Amino acid sequence: MPKISLKGQNMPESPIRKLVPYADIAKKKGNHVYHLNIGQPDIKTPEVALQAVKDADITVLEYSHSAGFESYRKKLATYYQKHQLDVNVEDIIITTGGSEALMFALGSTLDPGDEVIIPEPFYANYNGFSIANGVNIVPVMSTLEEGFALPKIADFEKQITSKTKAILICNPGNPTGYLYSEEEMNQLADLVIKHDLFLIADEVYREFAYDGYKHISVMSMPKLAEYAIMVDSVSKRYSMCGARIGCVVSKNKAFMTAAMKFAQARLSPPTFAQIASEAALDTPQSYFDEVIEEYKERRDVFIAALREIEGLEVSMPNGSFYCVAKFPVKNADDFAKWLLESYDFNGETVMIAPAAGFYSTPGVGLNEARMAYVLKKEDLIRSAQILKEALKVYKTVEK
Structure with a gap:
């Protein structure tokens, strides 16, 4: 058998x-x-997104560009720029959900046997994505007693080896709900620059910050231009989990070239969901x-x-x-x-x-x-x- x-x-x-x-x-x-x-x-879900699908005048349901609709990427870049993120259209690849964006990120930065450091607890599917890519997770423990704050940088450094290629964070956190402070983000930035690592930031909950806390995106930190990879999604922002539309964002051209190969291999993201996601960007504040x-x-x-x-x-x-x-x-x-x-x-x-x-x-x-x-x-x-x-x-x- x-x-x-x-x-x-x-x-x-x-x-x-x-x-x-x-x-x-x-x-x-x-x-x-x-x-x-x-x-x-x-x-x-915002009505503008649902209506766009209803109004779509399509006679042939064609492939889109492997990077996603150019019109969507341009509009998405404008959205990020309004939120003070240095993102241009060439920095974006539309993916089939944040899950595919994470797969592209891991597949483009780590080889089988390489290591990615992740503060735990972490989004459970990181385990599956890592196994699928043949890479090893090296955990750094955060605790409920400390509110799941970022572990000490010394704890990260203890785990860095020649096989370490990236640090992966979820900010704000799933499952913990913790939102990293500006100080914590700067500590991580300095660490990845010092050790020449990628910092992959899963930011799909970036809008959901409470009590006056501010979300600090890796794309808002100029010193991380060559090190940062952002993963995003429409699922939670617009209550559109079933659309399965996300994106991977980076200013690192070598990374984007590699990620595009993965995007071409799966052909293109879904058309109707892109139509809905592009329209969703018109959702009022x-x-x-x-x-x-x-x-x-x-x-x-x-x-x-x-x-x-x-x-x-x-x-x-x-x-x-x-x-x-x-x-x-x-x-x-x-x-x-x-x-x-x-x-x-x-x-x-x-x-x-x-x-x-x-x-x-x-x-x-x-x-x-x-x-x-x-x-x-x-x-x-x-x-x-x-x-x-x-x-x-x-x-x-x-x-």
Whole structure:
């Protein structure tokens, strides 16, 4: 019988989606499931984007340029420039989601056996992207006790070897919600320049910053011109996760030449989604003001409700729409399955994403879970109440 590749065998399950069969079981029982496991916003997609697809006068659904529509890239460059980012049209390649942008970034900067340093916990799919590219993740630990702030630069330097080619960050963080300060970004910039490394910044949540905190993009730092690679996406900004449109951005011409080869190999990004994404750039600022205020309110009520749960620890995120909580259980994976398979509170239960999958260090994060506050405030309060009641029962059944 033919054998599956080592890559295929080692590819990790998604901690965000792997419990879906258990959620299906809960729903078949008639229970309502509150989905805190996935960052799928319930905010409406801008009407201007949806209308553009409806109005598209297309008789032949052709390939686009491998780098994406030139009109979209020009308009996107103008958008970045309005946000004080030094980005021109030649610095942009449109991708099939932020996921493909990350694949292009890793594939263009690291060879099999090379190393990328990532502060953990990190977006779970970084594990899969790295395995697919044959590269090794070298983690540097951040902790809930310190709010998941950037680890000490000395901790990064200890991990740098001849195989180290890049540092990858998510800013603001998924799963932590941490937003790196200007000082932290400058520390990272100086580090990659000193060691001649790429700094890959996943900035898909760049608009979501709260409490007066400001997002510092790698593309706003002139000294990083040859070192910075930015990954972006329309998924969260415009609540367009299903569009699967992102981009990879860099002023490093050698990198962009390599990334274009990957773009040509997959031919082109999807046409209708590009039409929607280009139109979405006309979304008024009032949309973002309302969305950010809504997420801030959701964060505040959810974190407050979680902090009412005995034994649960959670820090206050200042960006994105996630938090990582430490639960008073031995294993959050077992707890998450139990919530769906064996528990309901008046016909309702909660789905969470066990956090062990957001680490690459074995045995870390076993009693942690990521939760997304993308539901209405009353649903978030209800979810926290269910978790509170569930933990009381789970204490009696946990082995």
